[in-house]
Amino acid sequence: MSAAIEFYFDFSSPYAYLASEQIDALVQRHGRELVLHPVLLGAAFRVSGQRPLTEVPLKGEYSRRDFARSARHAGIAFAMPEPFPISTVQAARAFLVLQETGDVALLHRYFHAAYRAYFVHGRDISDSSILAQVLEECGAPAASVLEACAQPRTKEALKLAVDAALARGVFGAPYMIVDGEPFWGADRLPQLERWLSSGPF
Amino acid sequence: MSAAIEFYFDFSSPYAYLASEQIDALVQRHGRELVLHPVLLGAAFRVSGQRPLTEVPLKGEYSRRDFARSARHAGIAFAMPEPFPISTVQAARAFLVLQETGDVALLHRYFHAAYRAYFVHGRDISDSSILAQVLEECGAPAASVLEACAQPRTKEALKLAVDAALARGVFGAPYMIVDGEPFWGADRLPQLERWLSSGPF
Numbered sequence: 001m002s003a004a005i006e007f008y009f010d011f012s013s014p015y016a017y018l019a020s021e022q023i024d025a026l027v028q029r030h031g032r033e034l035v036l037h038p039v040l041l042g043a044a045f046r047v048s049g050q051r052p053l054t055e056v057p058l059k060g061e062y063s064r065r066d067f068a069r070s071a072r073h074a075g076i077a078f079a080m081p082e083p084f085p086i087s088t089v090q091a092a093r094a095f096l097v098l099q100e101t102g103d104v105a106l107l108h109r110y111f112h113a114a115y116r117a118y119f120v121h122g123r124d125i126s127d128s129s130i131l132a133q134v135l136e137e138c139g140a141p142a143a144s145v146l147e148a149c150a151q152p153r154t155k156e157a158l159k160l161a162v163d164a165a166l167a168r169g170v171f172g173a174p175y176m177i178v179d180g181e182p183f184w185g186a187d188r189l190p191q192l193e194r195w196l197s198s199g200p201f
Numbered sequence: 202m203s204a205a206i207e208f209y210f211d212f213s214s215p216y217a218y219l220a221s222e223q224i225d226a227l228v229q230r231h232g233r234e235l236v237l238h239p240v241l242l243g244a245a246f247r248v249s250g251q252r253p254l255t256e257v258p259l260k261g262e263y264s265r266r267d268f269a270r271s272a273r274h275a276g277i278a279f280a281m282p283e284p285f286p287i288s289t290v291q292a293a294r295a296f297l298v299l300q301e302t303g304d305v306a307l308l309h310r311y312f313h314a315a316y317r318a319y320f321v322h323g324r325d326i327s328d329s330s331i332l333a334q335v336l337e338e339c340g341a342p343a344a345s346v347l348e349a350c351a352q353p354r355t356k357e358a359l360k361l362a363v364d365a366a367l368a369r370g371v372f373g374a375p376y377m378i379v380d381g382e383p384f385w386g387a388d389r390l391p392q393l394e395r396w397l398s399s400g401p402f
Binding site: 044047048049050056057058059061062065066069070072073166169170171172182184185187188190191194201 | 245248249250251257258259260262263266267270271273274367370371372373383385386388389391392395402
């Protein structure tokens with residue numbers, strides 16, 4: 001069994017959303033396992049001294065154009081949400097709560113549903129009532145998931161997950177690691193695929 | 202005649218070097234003209250509040266790995282130079298001086314020779330004596346080019362070129378504009394090529 005593809009993501013990252021729509025097929029083509037790791041880009045930005053792309057002078061305006069064009073290039077539905085960016089702390093905690101249940105299919109549904117809610121339908125998943133709706137639509141017990149999100153142990157679990165990601169060098173999203181090799185950005189999927197197809201290059 | 206492909210570059214940008222090795226073939230495939238614009242990333246970074254990739258915590262280490270892997274992925278010779286980054290003011294001024302002569306073939310030779318000197322052979326083109334050698338190797342009259350570089354009108358010409366680039370929104374390199382559409386990064390060449398092949402998407 002080859003090593004898993006580790007996929008670090010933040011629900012507020014447009015490029016991680018674009019990668020999320022391509023990663024399942026890629027993983028299946030190469031018979032690897034996919035391990036999803038929620039991170040908080042705000043924490044990574046504090047370490048690296050960066051800020052959200054759209055807030056960078058000059059680059060910000062370009063980035064909004066690039067999100068949409070890159071989505072069209074890949075044939076992926078996308079509509080720039082407002083507000084942007086949003087806090088994804090609650091959505092990430094909900095991911096960890098679902099992960100603990102061991103229901104892999106539910107977790108996978110939620111991963112895609114939360115991304116699409118925000119980046120296709122413009123639903124602000126930082127709003128607990130909207131996040132609850134998304135959870136219900138996935139078949140998750142929204143009330144108990146959100147209750148678990150408020151528990152100190154869930155908060156601590158996300159903090160540890162973020163610290164572990166930073167310790168591995170994760171500074172953005174999507175950030176993928178396979179066989180110890182890091183790939184940052186949806187535009188590195190071709191290099192990741194080559195790595196999986198024919199090994200290190 | 203379709204509009205030209207405008208290519209903004211800094212001789213110290215690894216990704217602009219990678220794009221420089223691919224842009225001629227792309228331009229020829231689509232019968233467009235290529236217009237080269239030297240810029241100074243330092244000036245762009247001051248406006249956008251960025252700094253050289255390799256100096257960003259976490260991202261810096263990844264970027265060195267990515268430069269080399271992206272070069273291998275594209276089949277392009279590359280060796281990370283030291284020192285990095287370097288001042289490219291003199292190399293950019295020399296470009297403008299050669300551009301004024303109207304010798305397009307010489308300008309094109311210099312464009313590639315300066316990039317390869319730095320990113321393949323590790324020659325520090327911020328050193329005037331090394332830049333002079335590169336100019337000589339291209340068949341340019343090095344002494345008179347460097348003398349022209351020191352003239353106030355050349356210095357002013359580069360300043361104006363950089364200001365014009367910033368006014369067009371150039372915040373990094375390579376930055377390419379075709380039919381008014383901007384493409385930033387060597388990894389956007391596939392989208393640029395699609396644009397040229399089949400129009401706006």
